[in-house]
Every structure is written in structure tokens, then in C-alpha cells.
Amino acid sequence: MINKSFSLNISSKIKSYNKRISVDSDKSISIRSFLIGAVSHSISEIKNVLESDDIFSCINCLKKLGVKIDKIKTKQYRVYGNGLGSFYAKKNAVLDCGNSGTTARLLVGLLSTNPDIHVKIKGDHSLNKRNMQKLITIMNEFGTTFLPKNKTTFPLTLVSSKMPIGIEYKAGVSAQLKSAAMLAGLNANGVTNIIEENQSRNHTENMLLQSFNIIKIKKNNKRQNHIKVYGKKYLSPLKINVGGDPSSAAFFTALTLLTPNASLEIKHVGLNPRRIGFYNLLKKHGAKIKFKNIKKINHEFVGNIHIRSSKLKAIKASPDYYVSATDEYPILFIIAALTEGISVFKGIKDLANKESNRIEEMKKILIQTGIKCKSSKNEMKIFGVSKLKNIKTTIKVPNLGDHRICMSTVILSLVTGVKSEIKNFETVRTSSPSFLETIKLLGAKFEIKKTI
Numbered sequence: 001m002i003n004k005s006f007s008l009n010i011s012s013k014i015k016s017y018n019k020r021i022s023v024d025s026d027k028s029i030s031i032r033s034f035l036i037g038a039v040s041h042s043i044s045e046i047k048n049v050l051e052s053d054d055i056f057s058c059i060n061c062l063k064k065l066g067v068k069i070d071k072i073k074t075k076q077y078r079v080y081g082n083g084l085g086s087f088y089a090k091k092n093a094v095l096d097c098g099n100s101g102t103t104a105r106l107l108v109g110l111l112s113t114n115p116d117i118h119v120k121i122k123g124d125h126s127l128n129k130r131n132m133q134k135l136i137t138i139m140n141e142f143g144t145t146f147l148p149k150n151k152t153t154f155p156l157t158l159v160s161s162k163m164p165i166g167i168e169y170k171a172g173v174s175a176q177l178k179s180a181a182m183l184a185g186l187n188a189n190g191v192t193n194i195i196e197e198n199q200s201r202n203h204t205e206n207m208l209l210q211s212f213n214i215i216k217i218k219k220n221n222k223r224q225n226h227i228k229v230y231g232k233k234y235l236s237p238l239k240i241n242v243g244g245d246p247s248s249a250a251f252f253t254a255l256t257l258l259t260p261n262a263s264l265e266i267k268h269v270g271l272n273p274r275r276i277g278f279y280n281l282l283k284k285h286g287a288k289i290k291f292k293n294i295k296k297i298n299h300e301f302v303g304n305i306h307i308r309s310s311k312l313k314a315i316k317a318s319p320d321y322y323v324s325a326t327d328e329y330p331i332l333f334i335i336a337a338l339t340e341g342i343s344v345f346k347g348i349k350d351l352a353n354k355e356s357n358r359i360e361e362m363k364k365i366l367i368q369t370g371i372k373c374k375s376s377k378n379e380m381k382i383f384g385v386s387k388l389k390n391i392k393t394t395i396k397v398p399n400l401g402d403h404r405i406c407m408s409t410v411i412l413s414l415v416t417g418v419k420s421e422i423k424n425f426e427t428v429r430t431s432s433p434s435f436l437e438t439i440k441l442l443g444a445k446f447e448i449k450k451t452i
Contacts, residue, residue, distance in 0.1 A: 005451040008425040008436075010410060013417035014444050016261035016309075021252065021441060024432045025050035025075070026245040026270045029203050029300070031058050031102045032179070033240045036207050037079035038067045039086065039110060039186065040235035044079040048242040051075060053430045057098035061107055065089050081237060084187040087114045092157070097123045099355065099401060099430045102176055105135050106204075108158060109180030112144035113187040113231075117160035126355045126401030126427075128154045134177055141167045142184050166192035166231055173323045173350060175200035182208070182215070185229035196225040200323050201274045206299035211236040243270035243302035247327040248432045250278050251407050254331045255442065256307040257287055258338055258415040263308045264442075271301040277324025278332065279305070285313045285339075312339045314384060319347020326350070330408040333362045336382040337371045338415060349378040355402035365409055368395045369418055388416050395420040403428045407435060414444050424451075 030050040035058065037044030049055060051074070059069055065087040068080040087110070089095075097104040104123055111117050122128065133152040140146075143161030166188045171178040178194060182204055185192025205227065208215040214233050220226045249266045256264040271291055283289050288310045294303035315336050317325075325332070329351055336343035351358040359375050366373050369391055372383040395418060397409050406422050413420040425448075428435050436446070 005424055005426055007449045007451065008406070008410065008422045009420070009447040009449060010413040010445070011419045012445050014255065014259055014414040014442065016259060017442050018263045019442055020265040020267065021438055022267050023244045023248040023252065023269065023438065024052065024434050025242040027052065027054060027431050028102060028201065029240070029242045029270065030055050031100065032106065032203050032207055033238060033242065034058050034062060034069070034077075034079055035106050035110060035183070036204075036235070037081055037238050038062050038065075039084050040081040040211070040237050041083050042081060042237040044081055044238040044240070046077045046079065046238065046240045046242065047075065049075045049077055050242065050245065052433045053098055054100035054103065057096065057100045058103040058107075061095045061097060061103060064093060064095055081235070084232065084235065085114050087111065087117060089117065089119050091118045092120055094120045094122060097121065097127060099124050099127055099427065101127060101130060104154065105176040105180045106183055108135060108139060109183035110186075111158055112139040112142050112160055112184045113164035114160050117158065120155055120157050122155035124401065131353055132156070134174070135180060138167075138169060138177060138181050139184060142188060164188035166190040166229070169194045171196045171198070171200065173198045173200055173326070175202070175204075179204040182227065182229050185231055186214070186233070186235070188231040190231055192229040192231065194227040194229070195220065196227065198323050199225065199274060201272065203272070203300070207238060207240070209299055210238060240298055243297070243300060244268050245431070246270050246272075246275045246278070248435070249305060250328045250331050251411055251435070252438065252442070253279070253289065253305065253307050254335050255411050255414060255439070257282070257310050257312065258335065258411075260309055264306075266305040266307070268302055269305050271303045273301070274324050277321045278328035281315065281317055281321050281325060281332070282312070282335070285315050286310055287312060314339055314341025315343040315345070317345045322347045322350070327404060330358055330362050330404045331411060333366065333380065333382060334408050334412045336384050337366050337369070337373075337412070338386070339384040340386040341384055343382045343384055345380045347378060348380060352377075356400040356405060358402070358405065361400060361402065361405050362408070365395060365397065365405070365412070368393060369412070369416070388418065391416075391418045397422040399424040401427050403431050407432065410439065410446075414439070
């Protein structure tokens with residue numbers, strides 16, 4: 001295991017392969033399992049947990065709040081929940097969420113309606129740059145105070161609401177904000193009503209549905225989901241078996257589609273309909289992708305993904321795809337760059353507030369390889385080519401603290417043979433600790449350079 005800072009250098013193309021692999025477990029579900037397990041009653045059991053830096057940040061925060069968590073064996077944990085409102089911490093205790101925006105936003109939701117909380121929330125350099133104004137606005141409605149006033153980035157001091165009352169909230173494209181509102185509503189008085197104007201990922205809802213009468217979901221007269229969260233109820237302990245992360249699987253899918261005569265099967269991947277926009281979009285543009293052996297476990301679909309190298313058409317992604325493919329846009333930009341024709345991605349403005357500004361940073365990477373692209377606040381046009389000209393330069397990726405940009409650059413280099421030098425590659429451990437091991441299994445060659 002490499003913990004220290006290191007760069008990754010790639011200088012050769014990958015050869016064709018025919019393999020069967022597993023990918024890292026789903027990060028979104030792993031984090032939610034610990035957070036919801038912590039406020040449930042009795043002992044929750046979580047299997048096949050993603051053991052990455054983001055999950056360890058979540059576990060460490062919960063332990064600081066008095067939650068007992070035991071590791072039974074690799075990837076298997078028990079969470080000893082004490083029910084809603086059971087968190088406690090010394091005044092001004094520091095909760096460090098590391099790089100994990102999911103942990104930060106969802107934990108703020110739980111803390112906001114928990115009695116007598118006065119803590120400082122912070123993250124790493126990347127997380128501390130991200131704008132939290134929307135989260136602050138939602139929690140203010142529950143009666144939560146954030147200090148210093150008018151500051152919109154971490155570190156922030158959170159003072160929980162003395163008398164939280166359920167709110168009305170219209171949810172947009174962010175599943176994290178929707179989840180934060182739901183989790184705050186769990187310990188608020190009365191009912192929290194959430195109207196989903198855009199259907200974002202629903203892992204939080206699926207977990208809460210395992211308890212009786214906590215949450216009800218029905219369509220309103222506009223065919224939008226109306227989510228009712230009933231406060232001050234009993235949460236049953238969870239039994240979760242986490243599937244593989246479809247966002248992690250996307251990088252190996254892209255590598256296979258773009259590598260001649262390659263085929264791949266990825267086992268036991270989460271196939272929640274709200275998480276597979278990447279796959280649906282590519283299938284629409286000629287990708288040979290099939291889902292097989294689909295099962296439903298804990299309200300979540302899992303199955304195997306079969307991929308073969310494909311001749312793709314230029315991608316036209318309407319804003320409708322953004323919500324179900326949010327994390328996959330950096331690798332979609334790579335696929336578009338290596339697909340002949342003009343690909344257009346619309347409705348992408350929220351990419352600017354990820355671990356980095358993913359519109360600008362991906363554009364810089366593509367320009368280094370001679371790929372022409374144009375971007376505005378809410379759209380990207382990529383003028384793709386089937387084959388890159390003889391590129392002598394080395395793609396250089398600075399320390400952005402953005403795992404998905406690091407992994408996307410790796411795929412670009414392996415498919416084209418263009419050299420790359422990716423700084424601070426250890427950030428990939430936040431979501432995909434087995435990434436390098438897996439691409440090595442597929443035949444990739446790379447060099448690790450430790451930072452002195």
C-alpha cells in the first residue's frame with residue numbers, strides 16, 4: 001500500500017486483452033451505510049465495504065462523535081448505532097472529512113438536527129475550496145448556524161438547531177444535497193417534504209426504505225418524486241452487501257472500448273438505474289456493452305458488465321444525462337476525444353464545483369494532445385479524432401487532488417501511447433485503491449515515482 005505522495009508515469013500503449021475482473025466497491029453506498037448505521041438502532045452489518053481514504057475519513061469522523069465501529073475482517077464492519085440524535089462531541093471538536101464531499105455534506109445533514117453539537121468541519125485542500133453555500137442554505141432552514149457568518153467554504157463551525165422542524169425542499173441535480181436534507185429531516189419534528197425536480201442517485205432512499213414508515217415516495221401531479229421523511233422514528237439496523245462501483249468500472253469500460261480486439265467482464269457491479277447514464281449514453285452511440293446476471297439486493301440492482309472494443313459515433317449528451325453520469329464526465333471527454341466527429345456535452349456547469357474544475361482541467365489535458373475543444377459555462381464541444389498525430393510532448397497533470405482526472409489521463413495514455421506524468425496520483429486512493437493493481441492485471445505498464 002502506497003500512502004506517501006507519488007507521481008505516475010506512463011509511456012507505452014496497452015495491448016489487447018480478454019479478461020474478467022472485479023472493481024472497487026461502491027463509494028456512495030459504503031459511506032451512506034456507515035452514516036445511516038450510526039443513527040440506526042442496534043448493530044448494522046456492512047460487507048464488501050470500499051476500504052479507501054474517503055471511507056476512512058467517514059469512519060474517523062463517526063468515532064469522534066462517539067460511534068463504536070468494529071472491523072470484523074477485510075471489507076466487513078459492524079456499526080453499533082444508538083439511534084437518532086445520539087452523536088456527541090466536545091465543544092469545537094474538529095471533524096476532518098479529508099477529500100470526501102459525500103461525507104462532509106451528509107454528515108452536516110445528520111449533525112444539523114442532532115442536539116447540542118458545536119463542532120468544526122474541515123477537509124483537505126481540495127474539499128476546502130468547494131462552495132458549500134447550497135448546503136448551508138438548506139441547513140439554515142432547519143435552524144442550524146454556521147460560523148463565521150457569510151463564509152461558504154470549509155473550515156466551518158456548525159452549531160446544531162435547538163428546535164429543528166421539517167422543511168420543504170426542491171432537489172436539483174445533487175444527490176448529496178438531497179441526502180443531506182433527508183438525513184437532517186430524520187431527527188427534525190414533523191415531516192420533511194422533498195420534491196425531486198431532477199432524479200439524482202437514490203442510495204439514501206433505498207437504505208431508509210429498509211426501515212418501516214421512515215420514508216414514503218410517490219409521484220406528484222407533475223410526475224416528479226415527492227419524498228416524505230418522517231422525523232423522530234425508529235431506524236432498523238442495516239444489513240448491506242455493497243456492490244462494485246459503476247463509476248470505477250467506467251474507466252475499465254472506456255479502456256476496453258478504445259483498445260482494439262479487447263474484451264472484458266466486470267463482476268458484481270451496482271447497476272442502479274440512476275447510476276448507469278454513462279453506459280446508456282455510450283450504448284446509444286455504438287458501444288458493445290451488455291448487463292448480465294442482474295439481481296436486486298437491498299433495493300439495489302447488481303450484475304455483470306460485458307464490454308468489447310467498439311467503433312463509436314460522436315457523442316451527443318443532452319443535459320438529461322448529467323444526473324446519472326456525473327462522475328463519469330472526465331472519462332467521457334477522453335472517449336469523445338478519441339472518437340471521430342464533434343461530441344457535445346450540455347448541462348455540465350456543476351462540474352466546475354467538483355474536486356477541481358473538471359471542465360477546465362480536462363480541456364487543458366486534451367489540448368496538450370492536440371485535441372481541439374471549446375467550452376462555455378454549461379457546455380463542452382470536443383472535436384474528436386480516430387487517431388492522434390505523432391505527439392512528442394508529455395501530458396502533464398499537476399496536483400489537483402482530483403482522482404477522476406488522474407484516472408482519465410491514465411486511460412488516455414494507455415490507449416494512445418502518449419506519455420503522461422501525473423502528479424500526486426495517491427489521490428486515487430480516495431475512491432479506487434485497487435486501480436493500479438487492476439490496470440496492471442490488464443497489461444498496463446507504468447512507473448511510480450515517489451515524491452521526495
